[in-house]
Amino acid sequence: MTTETRVRVDAAISSLRSGLPIVLSHQTRFDEIEGYLVLPADRATTEITSFLVRHTSGLVCAAVPAADCERLWLPPMSGTRGETGFTVTLDAIEGTTTGISASDRATTLRRMANPLSTAQDFTRPGHVSPVRVLEHGRRRGESTVADAASDLCQAVGGSPIAAFAALVSEIDETLLAGEIECHMFATRHGLNEVTIADVAHYCRTSLNYLEKV
Template identity: 30%
Template sequence: MFSSIKHVIEDVKQGVPVVILDDENRENEGDLIVAAEHVSAENINFMATHGRGLICLTLTSEQATCLDLSPMVRKNRSSHGTNFTESIEAASGVTTGISAKDRATTVLAAIGKGAGPHSIVSPGHIFPLIADPGGVLNRAGHTEAGCDLARLAGLKPASVIVEILNADGTMARRDELIKFAKKHRLKLGTVADLIEFRLKNENTVLKVSSRTISTEFGTFLLFQYFDQIKKFSHYALMKGEVPEDQAILVRVHVHDLITDLFGRKRGVGWESPLKNTMYRLAKERNSVLVLLNPQEGTREDEDWSSHSIDSWEDSTLGEIPDMRTFGVGAQILRDLGIRNMQVLGEPKSMHAIRGFGLNIVGYVPQY
């Protein structure tokens, strides 16, 4: 049913399209992926005819910079934080740009040797997506899977991807995707398995120190992790130890300087989300708090002049803004020896978390 990532990579290397799901969960969606170096009018037509979704080109941030691509919008408000750029067309060799041949020509122009701003024009009929530099280890998305699979196949880290829809226009789910792959004799893999494959040989965060600290909430073991992609540190606080026979209470908190210092208004009163978290975790015999530095696009990148502290009543500060980008926190939890955990917070969809060797057994309300 599902192929090993090794076999998926072999087909990617040969230019054969593959089907990639988030995970084996039946609610997950799937994309057709083909290495950009091997793109042709035939497989673009196959994607348009049988995939039916939006045909996109996954690129590294370096390649996007070489092409001088600008973000599609100034502020990305999409639920998954998908990093779209302006659409593109090949600067020459195309007619209207929409035919399968023209779109293949555009892809090859964008990734070719010496490609630059002169190679393309905008707008166009191909939609570039910029992958997170850490790939699926940082963001468990199809954009990152496309670049990772091409790189692991020894090709340029760029792929053409398209969502797979059913004939009635609804999203194809696991059972439909299994039938789709079987019908077209395509390898079927998952982002979760790709994460697991990469973790056998690499990671994007590295533990650099640990020490015991005393706080108003009790004594904790403090760990420092260096983010090898973003070049800054994240931290973890552990109370007690990781039990072998039961789940440990865990909270992953995205640091926000102003709110962590001063709190925020909630209802008729004030609260400090981080302090509330610490109080709750301190009640447990064993617990872990992961403190992540803010990612791009979070509040520390914003213009503070338009904000007042009491305007944050309904904000989600401290939450991971895009639930596909939990990879850094997941790597830290894995390194701490955690396998089964209860998450302090509201239930959320954690795409492909199985690939990190983590199992969420339940959620505990924070308030």
């Protein structure tokens, strides 16, 4: 892992630990760069969740490790194959109304991250979209956005459940933000940036994860 990679990841972890979102860049299979806002679910506030919704597609996802999916009874979404992917959506029951407001979704995210919460604390379907992720050592192939988001939050030291949403282009709101726009957005809002590749290198070298293929 290069010094530059370590600096970027350490800065991202520091921001997440402080409750600030970061920009996570992802190279698609079409060699395009997309950006996502990432935030630890246990640090979701109404203000930050509103920021997340305002600058993204509005689809707030949560990267949820397999063990937490079992705790919260989050079976795969109909049609989903394999061990990863979207599960049924949910809303917290207590402290929410319709579930769609930034306040309600922040409450749902924090409740999901609470290790004492159970499936009975939520209604289904809802307005937060969980994505099941595997532990780093059990994955096959390259890490996804959800994988990297969860890894970063695990490195923070709190809950490994991460909220994330795709940044939308401010030039053309029908598209997602590209590489240049992601960088400009991060600069304008004072956010740290990191790539999925950065996170993968960090996990292999600093967290002592072992790939099992």
